[in-house]
Amino acid sequence: MEYKFNLVHRKGGAESVCDPANPLRAPGPFGDKSVLEFPGYRRPEWLDDRRPSPDSVVETSVESAYLGGPIRVRLWRPGGWDELKPLPTLVVHDGLEYDDYANLVAMLDHMSAGSRLPPMQAALLAPLDRSEHYSASTAYSRALVEEVLPQLAGIAPHPPGNRMCIGMGASLGGLAMLHAHRLYPDAFGGLFLQSGSFFSEQVDVQESWLGRFAEITKFIENIRADTAWPHPIKIEMTCGSVEENLLNNRSTAATLADQGYEVAFHEHPDGHNWVSWRDTFDPILVDFLGAVWG
Template sequence: MPAVLSAVEGAEVVFRLADLSHAFTGVRLWQELGLAAELLEFKPVDYGWELRLPRPSVHRMEYLFDIADLGMRTDPTNSRLVGGAFGEHSWLPLPGYVEPAWITAESIASTLTPLTVESPLGPVDAQVWAPEGIAPTFELPLLLAHDGPEFAAYAGLTHYAGAMVASGRLSPFRLVLMHPTARNLWYAANPQYAEALTQHVLPAVQAQYRSRKPVMMGASLGALAALHAEWHYPGTFDGLFLQSGSFFTPETDPQESKFEFYARVTGFVKQVLTATTAPSTPLVGMTAGTTEENVHNNRVMAAKLADLGLTVAFGETPDMHNFTAWRDVLDPDLTDLLRQTWGGADGA
């Protein structure tokens, strides 16, 4: 009997689940690769259940087992787990995958200070990360992150910041981790949120912490919200880092049409895609997974922004729509954008 262990075997990925008595009535694979449903049913074998798939064109694969009568479960044969906003997933590395070196690199000592800003939309909560020992009156470049606490927890954003400063790749800077609160409502091209971010949150941060050259980053709807804010309040940000942005259009994303704010999102995206001039020209970095649904609308958006005269660096990574995929390209993609925006490692 083969080892009851999920693994990559040559040109296949093999998923296994021990169940000698076949107590389960069925097992399916949950994944985000868009594979056909008929390919995801496990077959009964002597030791339990097995599923063989052709090796997908990604460099790591997140998945769950959907066990009849039990629901979604991580793979008990696989100790590799990754956290996310929707719970833990099992994952397998595929040949060639290497985690970023900064994950295990030395970081600098830092502080994390809570900050709440009142706005017409309600209180906006954040945390301000900064190198230890630097007074608020000392001017530093500023990076703001939508879904900030999640990026810190699941993509190691604060460790990335500390490791980049420790290595000299980036000069000292401050990082504002913004809580998503009512995420869909706020981030889905909401004019009230754009006003709150640009007219209340950023000024409040700059009043308390002397700052220069603010850069706004976000993923998925957070990326959309970043572009939406800069588009309607031009000149607010010197740079934008947009990962897997939810730049929905009816042509590329009809599958999202039941999203409650779909019309608001597609309306803003159409405004950008039909524009003849851009209201501002921040430096833009964009990333997307080569196999995720949003890659198509990101390609369209990157091309349009470049056509409007913005400097756009767009990179695709062989992964999906998740925090690890976004983490894995922070360096060099975000690092390069910050160096270009802030003027290099000395921040001059």
């Protein structure tokens, strides 16, 4: 469990600080947080393995006319990039953060070396304007499917067929993957969604400060209004058992299942943070990739 103390000073002002009596820290894009590890918690064993070979990771970018700028991409392919044999591709929103704070590439490399993953590669995407583009944005979904994915296929080819491309994202990144799928049903053969920001006006009023809250809730309302969906795919979902998104994730999973999707929903004893998402990679993400591509 991650936490901070909110200090209110007698002379005015306030600040959030880590627990000075607790040396355990978890890094994140908004700074470190203190960590409380409950009895029975075990960190993933794969974290103790080596870092990926530098030859397996390439930094590049792809252009987007829809978004008006380049999107940074971190590409991972086991064994390096000398031979570009087509491989199934995992496309990841907030990809650099997934790698920096949840060690995604290290996990993929470890599981690949141990033959627990099918042959595959990963494209880790960085957002240009996360709050805007990941919040049920039609412009972003168009950019992702019509511009980014074709350019990625030119750099890191995958076999034909939408089953060979899986989308992954957490929080708003998960919402954006689901949005892209509903606009472009043939883009992905599966989705791995962690703590998706599937907000509704009924249960998520605390999120109404978001600039695109209305667009998000409208998108989710439209999904729930559909009684069936002609293009269901396999979807794996995880969510922390003590986070605010739990109710909307349960509801979304049930809605998608009712529409014919093959949905698996997992609740994890943690909150809305990178460590929680990291700790579900093995076995949930590993098994999901094997089920789709094995």
